[in-house]
Amino acid sequence: MKRMAVVLAAGQGKRMKSKLYKVLHPVCGKPMVGHVLDTVKATGSERTVVVVGHGAEKVKAYLGQSAEYVLQETQLGTGHAVKQAKGLLGSEEGTTVVICGDTPLVTAETLEGLMALHESQNAAATVLTAVMEQPAGYGRIIRGEDGGVLRIVEQKDCSEEEAAVHEINTGTYCFDNAKLFAALEKVTNNNNQQEYYLPDVIGILREQGDIVLGYQTNDVTESIGVNDRLALSEAEGYMRERINRRHMLGGVTIIDPASTYIGAEVIIGTDTVLYPGTVLKGKTVIGEDCVIGPASEIEDCVIKDGAAVKQSVLNQAQVGTRATVGPFAYLRPGTVLGQEVKIGDFVEVKNATIGDGSKVSHLSYVGDAEVGRNVNIGCGAITVNYDGYNKSKTEIGDDAFIGSNVNLVAPVTVGRGAFVVAGSTITRSVSADDLAIARVRQENKPGYAEKIRARAKAKKDQHSPS
Numbered sequence: 001m002k003r004m005a006v007v008l009a010a011g012q013g014k015r016m017k018s019k020l021y022k023v024l025h026p027v028c029g030k031p032m033v034g035h036v037l038d039t040v041k042a043t044g045s046e047r048t049v050v051v052v053g054h055g056a057e058k059v060k061a062y063l064g065q066s067a068e069y070v071l072q073e074t075q076l077g078t079g080h081a082v083k084q085a086k087g088l089l090g091s092e093e094g095t096t097v098v099i100c101g102d103t104p105l106v107t108a109e110t111l112e113g114l115m116a117l118h119e120s121q122n123a124a125a126t127v128l129t130a131v132m133e134q135p136a137g138y139g140r141i142i143r144g145e146d147g148g149v150l151r152i153v154e155q156k157d158c159s160e161e162e163a164a165v166h167e168i169n170t171g172t173y174c175f176d177n178a179k180l181f182a183a184l185e186k187v188t189n190n191n192n193q194q195e196y197y198l199p200d201v202i203g204i205l206r207e208q209g210d211i212v213l214g215y216q217t218n219d220v221t222e223s224i225g226v227n228d229r230l231a232l233s234e235a236e237g238y239m240r241e242r243i244n245r246r247h248m249l250g251g252v253t254i255i256d257p258a259s260t261y262i263g264a265e266v267i268i269g270t271d272t273v274l275y276p277g278t279v280l281k282g283k284t285v286i287g288e289d290c291v292i293g294p295a296s297e298i299e300d301c302v303i304k305d306g307a308a309v310k311q312s313v314l315n316q317a318q319v320g321t322r323a324t325v326g327p328f329a330y331l332r333p334g335t336v337l338g339q340e341v342k343i344g345d346f347v348e349v350k351n352a353t354i355g356d357g358s359k360v361s362h363l364s365y366v367g368d369a370e371v372g373r374n375v376n377i378g379c380g381a382i383t384v385n386y387d388g389y390n391k392s393k394t395e396i397g398d399d400a401f402i403g404s405n406v407n408l409v410a411p412v413t414v415g416r417g418a419f420v421v422a423g424s425t426i427t428r429s430v431s432a433d434d435l436a437i438a439r440v441r442q443e444n445k446p447g448y449a450e451k452i453r454a455r456a457k458a459k460k461d462q463h464s465p466s
């Protein structure tokens with residue numbers, strides 16, 4: 001049976017009170033509609049049509065080539081939205097899943113179960129339902145005496161009796177494709193919201209004698225529809241738990257899941273340990289045997305096997321095998337650390353490559369630089385890379401030694417094996433194996449300290465009344 005899907009994503013999401021279109025609001029770092037699309041794809045949908053409207057360009061730009069699109073110019077309801085896909089899917093035969101772009105927690109397993117029941121029973125429609133303690137806001141599933149689904153009634157159209165029903169419509173359905181589009185022609189907007197409701201298709205099919213089923217999920221959290229920021233935070237919480245669980249079952253130790261935030265697309269190797277306060281974002285990839293945290297924020301980074309990062313912030317950086325970062329380091333975009341590099345406390349690195357075995361142990365800034373292997377950059381040494389207009393590059397060869405508190409005024413090169421004396425301000429390049437010293441020569445004045453103190457005291461006594 002051919003499998004297709006329609007994802008509804010045209011609404012503005014007024015209840016979000018946001019400039020961002022609803023389905024683009026991220027849950028664990030990934031827009032809701034992205035979660036939905038990935039789930040649908042995982043169940044083998046051969047054609048996936050996303051109905052776009054509000055923010056159409058933004059939604060399309062985000063999802064790209066992964067779907068087909070159809071525009072719903074005015075938002076006249078979910079039934080009207082699905083109808084827009086008729087031009088693309090109307091002549092297909094098979095099973096069509098319809099799912100809302102604002103239900104990010106529906107899982108592929110559940111969708112698979114829904115489709116399996118639907119297909120095995122040759123149903124015209126199967127609706128995914130859930131029993132909710134507080135069903136307010138959701139459509140209610142009205143069942144007949146035989147237990148079969150008769151129709152769905154929206155909250156705003158419910159009688160008192162109907163409102164008391166706790167089984168709700170999750171907004172995910174499976175349809176026989178031809179029957180779906182035929183039934184949509186019969187949907188009217190004769191209701192309290194004057195909208196064309198997709199759930200009405202269920203009642204229409206049932207009335208004409210078709211097989212209509214309900215498939216109840218036992219995980220009610222899956223059915224959360226995110227209409228406002230409260231539901232968004234709930235969805236975030238459940239998704240976070242689910243992601244953490246997946247990583248723990250996959251061999252990652254998470255010391256305190258409640259304070260560990262892992263983005264939906266992050267990859268982590270086995271035997272890596274995450275300490276509390278770890279925040280992993282974007283497309284971060286972490287290898288095996290790493291130790292991350294406590295209190296570290298890592299976004300779009302690649303951390304190789306055996307590396308350690310503590311109390312640090314990393315963005316678009318690469319950390320080599322067994323390298324150590326922190327505490328209190330800041331790695332900015334373009335940082336590439338080789339194997340066993342050491343970046344210590346209060347070090348900032350930006351757009352710089354640091355070769356295997358090199359050390360920047362304390363209080364340094366390394367920006368726009370290429371640093372070789374086994375280089376030692378002393379405490380407080382910095383690259384002076386910016387003149388207010390231009391960024392300039394610093395190159396440091398293998399085995400060079402940069403003393404403490406050195407300023408390397410770029411553009412400048414320090415050759416392989418060179419030695420730059422502490423406190424130097426280097427403005428001219430240093431050749432390989434040379435020693436560079438650029439500081440005022442020291443002069444000592446014997447006994448002069450006492451003289452200075454006497455002078456200072458006399459000045460003070462003169463100014464303060466006795």
Ligand code: UD1
Nearest residue numbers: 008009010011075076077078081101138139169170171225
């Ligand atoms: C809908 C269901 C309700 C169900 C709930 C589950 C209807 C009428 N009601 O209600 O039974 O319990 O989902 O979460 O379907 N959309 C469009 N075009 C439109 C209107 C909506 O594309 O003209 C999209 C929205 O962007 C959203 C989805 O359809 O992603 C659902 O719309 P929403 O307004 O959130 O429906 P609910 O009131 O939550």
Ligand code: CA
Nearest residue numbers: 102225226227
């Ligand atoms: Ca909704």
